[in-house]
Amino acid sequence: MPELPEVETVVRGLQSTIVGESIADLEVPWEKSLVANDPYESIVGKLITYVHRRAKYIVIQFDIGALVVHLRMTGKLTPVFPEKHVTVILHFESGRTLYFQDTRKFGRMEYTDNPEELLEHIGPEPLSDQFTTQVFYKMLTGKNRLIKPLLLDQSFLAGLGNIYVDEALFQAGIQPLSIASSIPKERSIRLHSAIQSILAESIKAQGTTVLNYSHGDNQSGTYQAALQVYGRKDQPCLVCDTPIxxxxxxxxxxxxxxxxxxxxx
Ligand SMILES: [Zn+2]
Structure with a gap:
């Protein structure tokens, strides 16, 4: 499942390829994948003004309104015609095309007049300036919940998924079954810094390819080589040799x- 770094990588690719395109036509081979009252009326004729990421969502902003895309398990946005599992096709005035391909078909594109409203339930962005060590410690102190599910909760913090949470908790030296409010301030600072550095490193590596993720023209991420605990069951810990x-x-x-x-x- 794509997490924040993978979605960020897809967004950066789209920023350099589809901004400035106008939508000439639309095909929806798999109807459920596109959520809109009147898809053709809402989308055709629109100009793509910018593309950005909010949590694990891709926001394709139009001159009016936006398409908010969630890739879910297997969704991909690609300019190259995929032989199979095409769910939505955007044809641009330039003659180019963007395909939404999705083997499992859980991914969604949703048209909205107001993307901020659609995404307002999501917690802070972990790489934003507003997400300081102070803010994070305060967020944890009020929560009498297990730290791992809390970090996975998108309304608490945006964009983290299973792989990066395991890695961040390892780097910070905190067990996933710990209670958030019991984590001392000094450890919360380590966790904050682990979350930020892991996400930044993984974006640099263009994401982690474990299952079903690729970006652009079927390129893979390389962060999987840096994983220290995820997927290493029974293998010796890289720090102390104890089996994971x-x-x-x-x-x-x-x-x-x-x-x-x-x-x-
Ligand atoms: Zn160890």
Whole structure:
């Protein structure tokens, strides 16, 4: 499943390829993938003014209104005709085309007049200037919840998914079953810095390719080579040699080192 760095990579690709294009025509081979009252009326004739990311959403901003895209499990936006599983096709005035391809078909494109309103339930962006160590510590102190599901909760913090949460908690030395409000300030600062550095590094590596993710013309990310706990069940911890533990937390495979990571109850 694409997380923040993967979506950011897709957005950067789109910024250099589709901004300035006008939509000449629209095809929707899989109707459920496009949510709009009147798709043709809302989208055809619109000019793409910019593309940006909010959490794991891609916002394709028009002169009026926007298409908000969530890739979900297997969605891809590609200029190259995919042989199979095409759900939405945007034809541009220039003659170029953007294909929404989605094998599992959980991905969605939604037309909205007001993208801010559609996305207002989402928590702060972890790489924004507003997300300071102070702010983060305050956010944690009020929460009597397990730290891992809390970090996955998009209304608490935007864009983090399973892989990066496991990695950030490892770097910060905090077990995923810790209670958020019990995490000392000094550890919360480490966690803040781990979240930011992992996301920044992964964006630099153009994301992590574990399953079903590629960007642009089928290119893969390379951050998977830097993963320290995710996917390393029973392998020795890179710091202390203790075998990495894998447990299930709310259906999500969760990896940690019981030696390096402290449990805060
Ligand atoms: Zn360890």
């Amino acid at each position: 533990i894998k447990i299930k937390m709310g259906q999500r495979g969760t990896h940690y080192c019981a030696q390096c990571q402290k449990l805060y109850k």
